Each structure stands twice: as structure tokens, then as C-alpha cells.
Amino acid sequence: MSEALKGCPFCNGEAWSFPSQYADVTLWNARCKKCYAAHDGYKTQAEAIAAWNRRAPDPAAEALARALEKCGMRLTSTNPLLSQTWAYSQETIETTQRLNRETLDEARAALAAYEEAK
Numbered sequence: 633m634s635e636a637l638k639g640c641p642f643c644n645g646e647a648w649s650f651p652s653q654y655a656d657v658t659l660w661n662a663r664c665k666k667c668y669a670a671h672d673g674y675k676t677q678a679e680a681i682a683a684w685n686r687r688a689p690d691p692a693a694e695a696l697a698r699a700l701e702k703c704g705m706r707l708t709s710t711n712p713l714l715s716q717t718w719a720y721s722q723e724t725i726e727t728t729q730r731l732n733r734e735t736l737d738e739a740r741a742a743l744a745a746y747e748e749a750k
């Protein structure tokens with residue numbers, strides 16, 4: 633008895649597993665019923681289900697998400713023009729603009745590191 637199929641990793645839709653016949657070879661697949669995401673064929677249904685259910689983490693994508701989350705928090709916490717309505721001194725505005733530029737540079741560096749790691 634094989635394990636149950638997890639929901640689709642992309643849309644959490646219900647998935648199903650089915651055999652495909654290629655000449656004299658039978659390969660097992662899994663496919664999402666909602667968005668039709670699928671993987672290549674496996675020799676057994678158990679292998680196909682195990683592959684579908686594997687949720688391999690992507691360290692590069694996780695690092696990028698953490699970096700962008702940090703940048704987003706910095707932007708909302710340091711930008712008085714976004715979060716407040718009263719007047720600020722020129723110095724405060726310039727400091728905010730500098731921090732925003734630094735945050736943007738950090739986001740660009742995180743994206744470059746992600747592209748490099750792929």
C-alpha cells in the first residue's frame with residue numbers, strides 16, 4: 633500500500649497518481665487536478681507518490697525571502713513618509729532616503745546572491 637498523495641505544492645489542489653504506457657514501458661505519474669502540475673514518470677506508483685510528496689527546501693529561495701522580509705520591515709519602520717503624515721526636518725527626510733537606498737541595495741544584493749546560487 634503506498635502513502636497518500638499530499639496536496640499540490642503550488643496550489644494545494646488534490647493530486648492523483650496514474651500509469652502511462654510508453655511502448656512496452658509503464659511509468660507512474662502524479663498530477664494536480666486543479667493546476668495540472670506534474671512530474672516525470674517513475675517505475676512504480678510508490679516512487680511517483682514519494683517524489684510528489686517530497687517537499688525539498690530551496691535554501692537560496694529561503695535566504696532571499698528572509699532578506700526581502702528584513703528589507704520590507706526596515707522600509708516600513710524607517711520611512712516616515714510612508715507611515716506618518718506630519719512634517720519632518722530635512723535631516724530626517726535625508727536620513728530616511730539614505731536608509732531606503734541602503735535597503736534597496738541590500739535587496740538587490742540578496743537577489744544577486746539568489747541568482748548566483750541557482
Ligand SMILES: [Zn+2]
Nearest residue numbers: 640643664667
Ligand atoms: Zn496545483
